[in-house]
Amino acid sequence: MPMYVVGHKIPDSDSICGAIALAYLKNQIGEEAVAARLGELSPETAFILERFGFEAPEYKTSYAGEQVYIVDHSELTQAPDDIAKATIVGIVDHHKLGDLTTDTPLECWIRPVGCSNTVIKMMYDFYQVAIPKNIAGIMMCAILSDTVIFKSPTCTTADIRCVEALAEIAGIEDYKALGMEMFKVKSAVEGTPARDLVMRDFKDFNMNGNLVGIGQLEVIDLSVFDAIKAELEADIKALKVEGNRHSVLLLLTDIMKEGSELLVVSDDAELINRAYGKTPVDGKVWLDGVLSRKKQVVPQLQAAFA
Amino acid sequence: MPMYVVGHKIPDSDSICGAIALAYLKNQIGEEAVAARLGELSPETAFILERFGFEAPEYKTSYAGEQVYIVDHSELTQAPDDIAKATIVGIVDHHKLGDLTTDTPLECWIRPVGCSNTVIKMMYDFYQVAIPKNIAGIMMCAILSDTVIFKSPTCTTADIRCVEALAEIAGIEDYKALGMEMFKVKSAVEGTPARDLVMRDFKDFNMNGNLVGIGQLEVIDLSVFDAIKAELEADIKALKVEGNRHSVLLLLTDIMKEGSELLVVSDDAELINRAYGKTPVDGKVWLDGVLSRKKQVVPQLQAAFA
Ligand SMILES: [Mn+2]
Ligand SMILES: [Mn+2]
Numbered sequence: 001m002p003m004y005v006v007g008h009k010i011p012d013s014d015s016i017c018g019a020i021a022l023a024y025l026k027n028q029i030g031e032e033a034v035a036a037r038l039g040e041l042s043p044e045t046a047f048i049l050e051r052f053g054f055e056a057p058e059y060k061t062s063y064a065g066e067q068v069y070i071v072d073h074s075e076l077t078q079a080p081d082d083i084a085k086a087t088i089v090g091i092v093d094h095h096k097l098g099d100l101t102t103d104t105p106l107e108c109w110i111r112p113v114g115c116s117n118t119v120i121k122m123m124y125d126f127y128q129v130a131i132p133k134n135i136a137g138i139m140m141c142a143i144l145s146d147t148v149i150f151k152s153p154t155c156t157t158a159d160i161r162c163v164e165a166l167a168e169i170a171g172i173e174d175y176k177a178l179g180m181e182m183f184k185v186k187s188a189v190e191g192t193p194a195r196d197l198v199m200r201d202f203k204d205f206n207m208n209g210n211l212v213g214i215g216q217l218e219v220i221d222l223s224v225f226d227a228i229k230a231e232l233e234a235d236i237k238a239l240k241v242e243g244n245r246h247s248v249l250l251l252l253t254d255i256m257k258e259g260s261e262l263l264v265v266s267d268d269a270e271l272i273n274r275a276y277g278k279t280p281v282d283g284k285v286w287l288d289g290v291l292s293r294k295k296q297v298v299p300q301l302q303a304a305f306a
Numbered sequence: 307m308p309m310y311v312v313g314h315k316i317p318d319s320d321s322i323c324g325a326i327a328l329a330y331l332k333n334q335i336g337e338e339a340v341a342a343r344l345g346e347l348s349p350e351t352a353f354i355l356e357r358f359g360f361e362a363p364e365y366k367t368s369y370a371g372e373q374v375y376i377v378d379h380s381e382l383t384q385a386p387d388d389i390a391k392a393t394i395v396g397i398v399d400h401h402k403l404g405d406l407t408t409d410t411p412l413e414c415w416i417r418p419v420g421c422s423n424t425v426i427k428m429m430y431d432f433y434q435v436a437i438p439k440n441i442a443g444i445m446m447c448a449i450l451s452d453t454v455i456f457k458s459p460t461c462t463t464a465d466i467r468c469v470e471a472l473a474e475i476a477g478i479e480d481y482k483a484l485g486m487e488m489f490k491v492k493s494a495v496e497g498t499p500a501r502d503l504v505m506r507d508f509k510d511f512n513m514n515g516n517l518v519g520i521g522q523l524e525v526i527d528l529s530v531f532d533a534i535k536a537e538l539e540a541d542i543k544a545l546k547v548e549g550n551r552h553s554v555l556l557l558l559t560d561i562m563k564e565g566s567e568l569l570v571v572s573d574d575a576e577l578i579n580r581a582y583g584k585t586p587v588d589g590k591v592w593l594d595g596v597l598s599r600k601k602q603v604v605p606q607l608q609a610a611f612a
Binding site for chain 1: 397400401409412413414416418428432460600604605609
């Protein structure tokens with residue numbers, strides 16, 4: 001029986017590329033593994049897989065009775081709905097420790113670095129398995145995506161060294177140019193329905209018993225949102241109601257100006273003030289220097305909910 | 307500000323030796339660390355530290371505002387009472403994933419092997435730090451203890467190779483003889499109050515909302531309990547009431563016969579039958595081949611509670 005290697009709901013490039021890279025490694029060390037995904041590819045991820053010649057992993061939402069290796073999170077809200085009926089054999093991640101639990105011993109490769117693929121590279125090194133050229137390419141792109149080409153405060157020297165090593169294996173000379181190409185793909189938002197944009201990189205969190213959804217769109221210039229911001233605001237209001245959420249936040253991140261405009265709807269009008277000492281005007285506030293949901297948004301909200 | 311490296315409540319040799327070994331490693335890589343403990347040393351652990359010339363780690367129960375590296379579990383019930391006010395910076399473990407969560411990214415070195423010290427040896431290898439002779443000695447003893455000198459079904463080839471490597475560093479030729487010496491120390495139960503024996507290696511688990519306490523005493527011959535079994539039975543009854551527990555189990559493990567007599571008091575008379583297909587008589591049942599609480603008791607009970 002193979003194990004399924006699968007990232008979080010609404011998969012990002014780290015979840016997809018990580019599932020492919022880890023499934024390959026597991027097969028190389030004699031453990032049968034299949035890469036899977038819980039949702040559609042984002043345009044960025046589709047670009048990466050196309051660039052290095054990969055098909056999308058198997059779309060699979062139910063894992064009852066299966067062995068599962070979790071990539072890029074340890075949260076019940078981001079796992080398959082029937083994860084309680086599966087056996088979690090491992091977790092590779094770089095986020096806070098979430099509320100997934102198991103009944104049996106497992107392996108966890110969790111490190112406070114910028115990307116799960118940086119940890120997967122450590123796994124390749126541990127098992128002394130050579131990384132194929134095309135897998136090195138997608139791993140490298142995932143790290144460039146998660147670290148916003150090293151600009152994110154989540155980026156560590158381990159991530160930078162890892163990208164350099166992977167670029168060499170993949171034979172990519174100007175990896176930063178490839179990173180910018182990726183973010184240009186990510187910035188093409190015209191013509192996409194508001195709901196699709198909001199859900200493109202959206203994660204639900206359980207914060208002290210409250211369901212909080214946080215989306216993020218990283219672009220090269222926030223002006224791409226000028227014509228559709230009202231639609232985005234209306235959509236996060238709708239998402240809050242539909243999902244019985246306490247709050248929904250959407251980060252519009254300008255990777256060149258290095259900050260985010262935060263759109264927010266919440267049952268608690270003081271939430272953002274408690275988290276950032278700033279009060280949104282008309283549900284919007286600019287957060288200078290905020291690029292990382294994981295490091296600059298989730299912990300601050302967790303504290304504001306505590 | 308140093309981090310504290312600390313194992314579980316009612317520390318076993320893995321928790322104590324692991325805290326010492328990991329604190330040393332962290333200091334070697336430039337992260338200030340202090341080994342700590344949440345309770346008294348068992349006679350076995352005292353024997354090990356004495357044998358290799360170590361003092362007991364600092365006794366410390368409160369960690370509010372501190373940085374903490376958790377050794378040998380990931381369970382709230384086994385962590386310091388005020389762990390929610392501390393920052394967990396890492397976890398090294400070899401058990402099922404428990405209910406500890408964090409607000410910020412951390413490192414987790416968790417592997418399905420026989421002992422946390424086997425994982426700590428992997429950390430030494432990763433950081434390429436040499437293990438001092440006396441630290442190799444206590445790490446080796448912790449692995450021999452957790453794996454019952456390789457007899458436990460939790461023992462993996464990684465544990466065996468690790469003991470061999472550590473024995474070489476420590477300059478111990480007959481490590482199995484040292485292991486038997488350790489278990490002889492463990493088997494000396496005469497004169498010890500029943501409560502002290504029951505609590506010597508006792509862990510509480512949250513099983514589907516029910517508090518379940520499980521103690522284990524590993525000895526070379528179960529006859530050492532003949533004169534005190536009635537006292538042990540009375541004591542687990544008392545422990546159940548005092549702690550508002552759903553169930554209390556005590557495993558009397560015969561490491562030579564390779565099985566355990568289970569003493570049990572429970573609100574659910576069918577619990578053991580559901581878990582093992584055997585019904586205790588007068589609160590006692592022999593479980594042949596059962597040596598490991600982690601692998602042969604906890605998962606079976608979790609399933610019986612599900
Ligand atoms: Mn990631
Ligand atoms: Mn242990």
